[in-house]
Amino acid sequence: MTEERENGKIKIESDVVGMIAGLAAVDTDGVASMSGGITEGLAKRVSGKNVAKGVKVEVGETETAIDLRVIVKYGYKIHEVARNLQFNVKEAVESMTGLNVVEVNVHVEGVEIQKPEEEEKTEETTLRLK
Template sequence: MVQSSSNQGSSKPEVKGDLKYDSKVIQKIVGIALSDIKGLLTVNGGFFSNIADKIVNSDDVTSGVNVEVGKKQVAVDIEIVAEYGVDITKLYDQIKQKIQEKVKEMTGLDTVEVNVTVVDIKTKEQHEKDSVSLQDRITGAASDTKDKITDQKDKVQDKAEEKKKESKESRVK
């Protein structure tokens, strides 16, 4: 009797396919990775993005992050605002390292290029002041107005209570 050692019944067919990343995914990875780098105040999204951020609060981490995504590699271009007094060359090295690390860790893609343009430097205080949006200002103004109206309402109620007490006092002595 001859035994056959065929694995036809037990082998699984190879599944074919392709894994691709939309540029938005890489932009988010980069944007989130940069969020905790000391000395990096913001990634600059350009004129219209900055105007939009001035009007409404935005948590868009992809703003100002441009990427080119290939099958095995990624190239990144960003414009930043650095904190005054920080060694910008060290900041650049940290940015490159963090981007390379996170992109590789999450996607397996190699970062082959990171281009950083420093478009401004500011103190933390100046950056925070400049980051206040129109939405924040309107919210603050509405809160102030509400407080003033509440104060006026309380004064009117106090006066009304006084008048009520006076009218209850006996007119005849």
């Protein structure tokens, strides 16, 4: 986005929009992490520090379109997580940048299955004994 003002230009880079979208996405309940894409493999999944991973943004003069690749936590209704994700990302990007978000496409690439803490402790103990 580039905006001409009498004092100069304001330009918002697509990386900035991607970072805002990524932060809003990982803050959405039910999202386990962002995904770098199926082609990058599950080893490339990221969360927290590199939230722009798994986010593709196209920015025009006044509008933007966003694609998100996410891993959803097991037990959550995927369609509800996706709807909430669309709303949260749209709200965050529009309020922080002034851009009109025309679409937020959500690609669910996996489900994260958490083991109960008791099982994890048992497995850790077993591994140490061997």
